Amino acid sequence: MKIYLSLGANLGNRGETLREALRQIACLPQTALKAVAPFYETAPWGNQEQPAFINTAAMVETELSPLNFLHKTQQIELDLGRVRHEHWGARTIDIDFLWAEGVASDTEELKLPHPYLTERAFVLLPLRDIAPDLLLQGRAVADWCREEKIQQQEIHPAAELCEPYPLSMIACVDEQMGIGRQGKLLVHHAEDMQHFRQETLGQVVIMGRKTLESLPDGKPLRGRVNIVLSRSLVRDDVLICRNLAELWALLGRLQVEQPRRKFICIGGGEIYSLLLPYAKEIMLTKVTGKFAADTFFPAHEEFFEAAREARSGLSFVRLWRAGADYFSPRR
Ligand SMILES: Nc1ncnc2c1ncn2[C@@H]1O[C@H](COP(=O)(O)OP(=O)(O)OP(=O)(O)O)[C@@H](O)[C@H]1O
Ligand SMILES: Nc1nc2c(c(=O)[nH]1)N=C(CO)CN2
Numbered sequence: 285m286k287i288y289l290s291l292g293a294n295l296g297n298r299g300e301t302l303r304e305a306l307r308q309i310a311c312l313p314q315t316a317l318k319a320v321a322p323f324y325e326t327a328p329w330g331n332q333e334q335p336a337f338i339n340t341a342a343m344v345e346t347e348l349s350p351l352n353f354l355h356k357t358q359q360i361e362l363d364l365g366r367v368r369h370e371h372w373g374a375r376t377i378d379i380d381f382l383w384a385e386g387v388a389s390d391t392e393e394l395k396l397p398h399p400y401l402t403e404r405a406f407v408l409l410p411l412r413d414i415a416p417d418l419l420l421q422g423r424a425v426a427d428w429c430r431e432e433k434i435q436q437q438e439i440h441p442a443a444e445l446c447e448p449y450p451l452s453m454i455a456c457v458d459e460q461m462g463i464g465r466q467g468k469l470l471v472h473h474a475e476d477m478q479h480f481r482q483e484t485l486g487q488v489v490i491m492g493r494k495t496l497e498s499l500p501d502g503k504p505l506r507g508r509v510n511i512v513l514s515r516s517l518v519r520d521d522v523l524i525c526r527n528l529a530e531l532w533a534l535l536g537r538l539q540v541e542q543p544r545r546k547f548i549c550i551g552g553g554e555i556y557s558l559l560l561p562y563a564k565e566i567m568l569t570k571v572t573g574k575f576a577a578d579t580f581f582p583a584h585e586e587f588f589e590a591a592r593e594a595r596s597g598l599s600f601v602r603l604w605r606a607g608a609d610y611f612s613p614r615r
Pocket of ligand 1: 378379380381391392393395396397398
């Protein structure tokens with residue numbers, strides 16, 4: 285069954301809370317996350333004495349019953365720290381059911397379609413991004429969005445990543461998943477250098493301090509936006525993020541500037557481990573042999589092999605996170 289959801293947050297790290305909620309929804313049993321709308325910054329509706337919200341919409345396909353699915357999303361709300369609960373008031377996270385295929389319900393616990401579905405721009409505009417033709421009371425979502433009372437409500441694209449898994453990773457590994465020894469790559473393979481260049485050129489690369497220092501002359505990579513995750517580094521030829529919250533804020537701004545750029549993590553070991561939970565794609569170059577590495581690429585059982593190409597004695601493997609094949613329209 286298809287279910288459309290509305291998600292909102294106006295306390296804490298709003299964007300990351302929404303992405304975490306989406307990741308948890310994508311992991312629910314018998315459920316696939318199929319579409320996620322861009323995130324919007326929205327003025328509070330109802331009680332206006334509260335901070336602005338970030339809102340989005342999502343579509344899942346689930347074999348769970350609507351009530352069972354509702355209980356699961358309520359548990360996710362609790363896990364993400366939703367404590368205070370006043371009607372139409374501030375919240376860390378709110379997950380509302382908007383519409384479920386073939387289901388009408390009018391109990392206290394579950395009202396479907398959602399009673400205010402056609403009243404609120406923060407619900408309708410994200411929904412239009414993923415389901416413009418969905419019929420609500422006989423009218424398409426895109427048509428509802430043209431209503432004057434919807435047009436008057438304050439809502440703007442948010443400078444936020446909307447994809448729950450926004451990152452790619454690229455690495456060259458030996459047979460033991462080793463990536464380096466004593467701060468250096470295990471092998472230098474011209475074909476792999478060419479592949480790395482091709483995959484990263486024009487994109488945004490994210491690395492740790494040690495990886496930056498291991499680049500030729502310790503300089504940033506040309507033709508790419510270089511981001512370094514480091515608590516202490518000070519220099520002005522790269523963008524520096526002190527923690528993940530700063531990284532998400534920076535990537536959100538970069539995505540607004542140029543929506544089609546990829547965010548590619550290029551290492552090293554600690555940064556791969558830190559960022560793997562947010563990756564949807566891994567590009568691994570596999571080298572035959574064992575090179576006594578002291579640094580390794582982390583375990584990644586939640587990924588499956590989507591493509592493989594053998595060239596010049598190397599295997600170029602593309603892995604994809606299971607369940608991360610959702611659609612996310614670009615603005
Ligand atoms: N379509 C629905 N989606 C989510 N919760 C619903 C729905 N219909 C009824 N409920 C019930 O509403 C309660 C949650 O209400 P909540 O306080 O989140 O509403 P609200 O978000 O403040 O208001 P609104 O639903 O108008 O946005 C839960 O107990 C839930 O069982
Ligand atoms: N902009 C905006 N306003 C709201 C929201 C929300 O998600 N976005 N949720 C509310 C509780 O239902 C009340 N008001």
